[in-house]
Amino acid sequence: MRLDKFLSKLGIGSRKEVALLIKRGRVTINGIKVTDPGVKVNLEKDVVQIDGKEVRGKVEGFYYKFYKPRGCVTSKSDKDLTVMDFLPKDLPGLNRIFPVGRLDKDAEGLLIFTDDGVLAHRMMHPKWKLVKTYQVWLDKEITELDLKKIEQGVELSDGKTLPCTASFLDETKRWIKIEVREGRYHLIKRMFGSLGYKVVGLKRIAIGPVELGELKPSEIVPLSEEEVKLLKKAVGL
Numbered sequence: 001m002r003l004d005k006f007l008s009k010l011g012i013g014s015r016k017e018v019a020l021l022i023k024r025g026r027v028t029i030n031g032i033k034v035t036d037p038g039v040k041v042n043l044e045k046d047v048v049q050i051d052g053k054e055v056r057g058k059v060e061g062f063y064y065k066f067y068k069p070r071g072c073v074t075s076k077s078d079k080d081l082t083v084m085d086f087l088p089k090d091l092p093g094l095n096r097i098f099p100v101g102r103l104d105k106d107a108e109g110l111l112i113f114t115d116d117g118v119l120a121h122r123m124m125h126p127k128w129k130l131v132k133t134y135q136v137w138l139d140k141e142i143t144e145l146d147l148k149k150i151e152q153g154v155e156l157s158d159g160k161t162l163p164c165t166a167s168f169l170d171e172t173k174r175w176i177k178i179e180v181r182e183g184r185y186h187l188i189k190r191m192f193g194s195l196g197y198k199v200v201g202l203k204r205i206a207i208g209p210v211e212l213g214e215l216k217p218s219e220i221v222p223l224s225e226e227e228v229k230l231l232k233k234a235v236g237l
Contacts, residue, residue: 003027004037006048009115010055011062011093026051062093063228064113065210069217074102074111083111086218100124101183101207109134109204110212112231113220122235123207129162129181130208130234134188137201141173146195150178154194158184161191208234 001009007018007027019037021027027034028049029041041048048055068074072081076098083099091097096115100123103111114120122128147168153161162182169175180187189199205212209230210223223231 001041001043002037003029003034003039003041003048006041006043007050007055009096011095012050012055013095021050028052061116062097062114063116063223063231064091064097064220065212065215065223065227066099066111066113066220067212067215067217068103068108068111070106070108073105074099080105087113087220091220103204104186104189104202107202107204108217109202110207110210110215111204112207112210112223119232119235119237122237123231124183125235126182128235131179131181131206132183132204132208133177133179133206135169135201135203135205136176136178136188136192136199138174138176138192139198139200142176142192142195142197143173146197147176149195150191154191156184156190156194161187207231 003022004015004019007013007021008015012018013021015037022037023035025033025035029039029046031047031049066083066086068083069086072083072085075082076084087094093115097113098115098120100112100114100120103109112123123130147166151164151166153163161184162180164178164180166176166178169177178188184190188202192199203212210227215221
């Protein structure tokens with residue numbers, strides 16, 4: 001693998017940033033200073049150091065799950081507070097990972113971060129119909145008839161929604177669990193809004209086989225090998 005690509009994949013910096021480090025003579029391979037960003041590195045044998053300190057880490061991909069708190073936007077950069085502002089500065093792969101999909105600013109819950117572009121693309125592509133599970137709080141009690149309409153699909157400005165699964169989570173009939181298989185803009189709010197209900201709280205608790213679990217707001221943890229395996233399987237990888 002090219003040296004600049006290797007260092008970039010470790011999260012040291014962008015290809016441009018690590019190339020500058022190399023050209024300034026701050027990088028050695030097996031004790032020998034190199035200034036060519038394109039020099040090849042044997043990942044199994046070579047020892048790479050920056051300013052005399054060995055750099056190590058995985059280069060095959062980073063996969064995390066994060067509890068997005070309310071009040072921040074799902075973006076890598078924005079004038080407002082973003083999900084990136086909550087991530088630890090020493091998080092492995094921080095310079096490489098990005099959030100997959102979106103959650104509204106006033107919504108909370110599960111968000112997946114990765115640097116795996118193929119997986120991210122499939123997770124968001126409508127072809128794969130990856131199930132996303134939410135807890136929804138409504139401004140008033142919803143009738144069983146209207147909930148059945150939600151399940152069967154409702155007409156929106158951009159077409160009828162796909163069939164989904166919905167159920168009551170308590171006796172108030174204002175707290176709902178819903179599983180959808182599409183990712184349209186403000187989908188949940190628009191679905192209930194089409195029948196006269198306002199969503200006052202929205203929390204995503206699962207994306208495919210990956211569950212929010214016991215994560216606390218703003219907490220991020222690596223996906224387990226099993227979670228990564230099951231998530232890839234869910235989108236045909």
